[in-house]
Amino acid sequence: MYVCLCQGVTDGQIREAIYEGCCSYRDVRENLGVGTQCGKCACLAKQVVRDTLGEL
Ligand code: FES
Secondary structure, eight states: OEEETTTTEEHHHHHHHHHTTOOSHHHHHHHHOTTSSSOTTHHHHHHHHHHHHHHO
16 A cells, blocks of 8 residues: 555555665655655654564
8 A cells, every 4th residue: 555645655665675674764764755745644654664663
Protein backbone atom coordinates (compact mmCIF):
# COMPACT_ATOMS: atom_id res chain seq x y z
CA MET A 1 0.00 0.00 0.00
CA TYR A 2 1.07 3.57 -0.57
CA VAL A 3 2.23 5.38 2.54
CA CYS A 4 3.38 8.57 0.81
CA LEU A 5 1.30 9.60 -2.19
CA CYS A 6 3.37 12.69 -2.96
CA GLN A 7 6.52 10.64 -3.49
CA GLY A 8 4.82 7.37 -4.42
CA VAL A 9 6.44 5.42 -1.58
CA THR A 10 4.94 2.15 -0.38
CA ASP A 11 5.26 0.42 2.98
CA GLY A 12 7.20 -2.31 1.16
CA GLN A 13 9.79 0.25 0.05
CA ILE A 14 10.12 1.55 3.59
CA ARG A 15 10.67 -1.98 4.91
CA GLU A 16 13.19 -2.65 2.16
CA ALA A 17 15.10 0.53 3.06
CA ILE A 18 15.30 -0.62 6.68
CA TYR A 19 16.49 -4.10 5.70
CA GLU A 20 19.16 -2.39 3.65
CA GLY A 21 20.44 -0.35 6.56
CA CYS A 22 18.19 2.58 7.40
CA CYS A 23 17.71 2.65 11.14
CA SER A 24 15.45 5.64 11.73
CA TYR A 25 12.59 7.59 10.19
CA ARG A 26 15.10 10.28 9.29
CA ASP A 27 17.24 7.80 7.34
CA VAL A 28 14.19 6.54 5.48
CA ARG A 29 13.06 10.07 4.70
CA GLU A 30 16.47 11.00 3.33
CA ASN A 31 16.65 7.83 1.23
CA LEU A 32 13.12 7.65 -0.15
CA GLY A 33 11.90 11.23 0.13
CA VAL A 34 8.90 10.06 2.15
CA GLY A 35 7.24 12.92 4.01
CA THR A 36 9.16 15.64 2.24
CA GLN A 37 6.21 17.33 0.53
CA CYS A 38 2.83 17.73 2.22
CA GLY A 39 3.96 15.82 5.32
CA LYS A 40 0.59 14.09 5.82
CA CYS A 41 2.20 10.68 5.62
CA ALA A 42 4.75 11.32 8.37
CA CYS A 43 2.71 9.72 11.13
CA LEU A 44 2.02 6.53 9.18
CA ALA A 45 5.55 6.39 7.79
CA LYS A 46 6.98 6.65 11.32
CA GLN A 47 4.66 3.86 12.40
CA VAL A 48 5.87 1.59 9.58
CA VAL A 49 9.49 2.37 10.50
CA ARG A 50 8.83 1.62 14.17
CA ASP A 51 6.99 -1.62 13.42
CA THR A 52 9.68 -2.81 11.02
CA LEU A 53 12.52 -1.98 13.40
CA GLY A 54 10.60 -3.79 16.14
CA GLU A 55 10.51 -6.95 14.02
CA LEU A 56 14.26 -7.08 13.44
FE1 FES B 1 4.03 12.00 1.87
FE2 FES B 1 2.67 14.08 0.98
S1 FES B 1 1.97 12.06 1.28
S2 FES B 1 4.70 14.05 1.67
